[in-house]
Amino acid sequence: MLLGVTGGIAAYKAAELVRLLRGAGASVRVVMTAGAQEFITPLTLQALSGNPVHTELLDSTAEAAMGHIELARWADVLLIAPATADCLARLVQGRADDLLGAVSLACEAPKAIAPAMNRAMWDNPATQANLDTLQARGLHVFGPDSGEQACGEIGPGRMEAPAVLVERLSGLFRNGRLAGRRVVVTAGPTREAIDPVRFISNHSSGRMGFAVARAAREAGAEVILVSGPVALETPPGVRRIDVISAADMHAAVLEQVPGSDIFIAVAAVADYRPATVAGQKLHKRETAMTLELQRNPDILADVAALPDPPFTVGFAAETELVLQGAKNKRVAKRVDMIAANLVGAGHGFDVDENALHVFWENGECELPRTGKTRLAAQLVSLVADQLDSNNTHDKVISINAKDSA
Numbered sequence: 001m002l003l004g005v006t007g008g009i010a011a012y013k014a015a016e017l018v019r020l021l022r023g024a025g026a027s028v029r030v031v032m033t034a035g036a037q038e039f040i041t042p043l044t045l046q047a048l049s050g051n052p053v054h055t056e057l058l059d060s061t062a063e064a065a066m067g068h069i070e071l072a073r074w075a076d077v078l079l080i081a082p083a084t085a086d087c088l089a090r091l092v093q094g095r096a097d098d099l100l101g102a103v104s105l106a107c108e109a110p111k112a113i114a115p116a117m118n119r120a121m122w123d124n125p126a127t128q129a130n131l132d133t134l135q136a137r138g139l140h141v142f143g144p145d146s147g148e149q150a151c152g153e154i155g156p157g158r159m160e161a162p163a164v165l166v167e168r169l170s171g172l173f174r175n176g177r178l179a180g181r182r183v184v185v186t187a188g189p190t191r192e193a194i195d196p197v198r199f200i201s202n203h204s205s206g207r208m209g210f211a212v213a214r215a216a217r218e219a220g221a222e223v224i225l226v227s228g229p230v231a232l233e234t235p236p237g238v239r240r241i242d243v244i245s246a247a248d249m250h251a252a253v254l255e256q257v258p259g260s261d262i263f264i265a266v267a268a269v270a271d272y273r274p275a276t277v278a279g280q281k282l283h284k285r286e287t288a289m290t291l292e293l294q295r296n297p298d299i300l301a302d303v304a305a306l307p308d309p310p311f312t313v314g315f316a317a318e319t320e321l322v323l324q325g326a327k328n329k330r331v332a333k334r335v336d337m338i339a340a341n342l343v344g345a346g347h348g349f350d351v352d353e354n355a356l357h358v359f360w361e362n363g364e365c366e367l368p369r370t371g372k373t374r375l376a377a378q379l380v381s382l383v384a385d386q387l388d389s390n391n392t393h394d395k396v397i398s399i400n401a402k403d404s405a
C-alpha cells in the first residue's frame, strides 16, 4: 500500500502507522510532502517501511523519470495520513505540483484520507465543503477523532489512531473480507402515519446503520441500505433505498434479500402502527383520545424464516436487562447473531458513540464504547469471522479498548 504523509503535527504518528501496517503483512511505500519532512524525517519512515521514501516529483532515479506514475500503478490502496486542511483543498483542485498530488491524481486504486487539523480548521465551511466533494468522488474518510489537540484546544480534528486506520484500511483492499458478498442493511427509524401531518416514530438517527453499511462496503461487499427518514449522506459505493413506514421497509427488504449473503437489521422499526390512518388532520377534542394500534410485520424474523435465509444479524435495543433481552430476542427471532445495546438518555439513539455485546450460537464478544464508525467495523469483522468459520466453536472474546486505541 502507498502511504502519503502531509505536514501536520500528527505526521509523527506515521511512524507507528507504518510499523503496524508492516506487522499486518502490508508492503508499504511512503510519499512525503515538503511539510511532512519538517515534522518527521524520511529516514525514519524508510527504516520502518524497508523501502526508500519518495519526496520529489521530478525524480531522475525513477524508472523513465515518471515516479508518480510508477507509484500510482504500484499502489493497491492509497492512504494519506495525516491529511491536512491544505491537502484536502489541493486534492479537491486536482493539483499536481508535488509528488503526492500527482500520485493521487494518477492512482486508480481505492483512496482514503485521515484528516488531522485544528478543530476550527476542521469545522470551517471551506474544509467541510472540500470534504463533501472528496467523499462524493468516492474517497474514504477515516476520522478525525475528537479530543485534546496538540494546539491545546479540544474538539474534532485529531488523526484517528494508527491501529484504527489499519483496521479500516483492511476493508479497502480489493480482497476485503466481504468481497463478493451482497449485504442488505436497514437503518434509521420508521414513521407510522396517524393522519396526513402526524406520525409515531422514535429517536433513531440512522448513524449506527449507516456506519454498518459503510463498514460492509469497505470490507468489499455490495451493500444495499434500506433507510427510514434520516438526515445523513449515503456512504460511498452504497446503494440506498429510502422508505418511510415499517410496511415499506418490510417490502423493500424482502425484495432485496433474495441472493444476499448477509442481512443486518439496525433500523429501529416501529412495532405498531395506527389501525387506521385519518384522511384529514385530526382535530383537538375536549376529552382524551384513544389511538388503536396494530402490529407491524417483524422484518428481521421474516427474513430469518425464509427457506434459504442469508446470515441474519439483529440489534437489540434495551433499557434494562440488556444482555438477557438480547439473548431472548436472538432465540425468538431465530437469527444467527444479535448485537445488544443499551438505549435511553445519552445511550444508543442519536449519539456518536455506542457499545455492543454481540451474541451468536456458541459465542459472544463485548465491543466497548467507541465511535459508531469504529464499532461498525468491529461488528462487520465479527460477521466475517462467522461466515469464514464452517463450524462455530465456543468462544468468548473481549476486545480491550487499549488494544485498538
Ligand code: PMT
Pocket: 186, 188, 203, 204, 205, 206, 207, 208, 209, 246, 265, 266, 267, 268, 269, 270, 271, 296, 297, 298, 299, 300, 301, 313, 314, 315, 316, 317, 318, 329, 341, 343, 348, 349, 350, 351
Ligand atoms: O440510529 P442511531 O441513532 O444511530 O441509533 C442506533 C440504534 C439504537 C437504533 C441501533 O443501535 C439499534 O439498537 N437498532 C435496533 C433498534 C430496535 O428496533 O431494536 P428492537 O430490540 O426493538 O428490535 C430487535 C431487532 O428486530 C432489530 O434488529 C430491529 O431492526 C428488528 N425489527 C424490530 C421490529 C420490527 N417490526 N422489525 C424488525 O426487523
